Amino acid sequence: MKDQVNVGDAETLAINALMFLADDSELLARFLALTGITAEQIRRAAGEPGFLAGVLQFYLGHEPTLLRYCEATGTNPARFQEALRLLPGGRQDID
Template identity: 35%
Template structure:
């Protein structure tokens, strides 16, 4: 069941990023794709839980595939737009919008 949309603050964004990292670690095929696409190692995954930029990259990667983002959100009970809002909060001003 989906929760209603909530505003995203830094703390909520961090929680969503950590949830996404944990979910990613349980999805062998998606995890291997992430590691291959980013060049990250398993050690980077372990350290990444405290790095906002890394958590933003996890959320951005999951957002590349609608099925992945839906599966993640369904498992943790988030509205589908929350991961992208969290990614934007974690990435901060480094995330440029050209549209």
């Protein structure tokens, strides 16, 4: 497993995390409620700057969901924070 996360890795993680929640009606309902978008709008929204960062923030904002994803996929939870910093809308340390 790579130590460093690059932008491609970050995007892949966010897309995989989005697919994971889309396959779970309970997670999807919570995600839609928190983001204010509809299921029909997800595909279009996924192309918007900041959307993938929002997916990662959804997981980071609820540790049980994060751990559930990580256990199911063998992903190190720390990769979510690393990936978030690389995505548009997730760079919180930029002046």
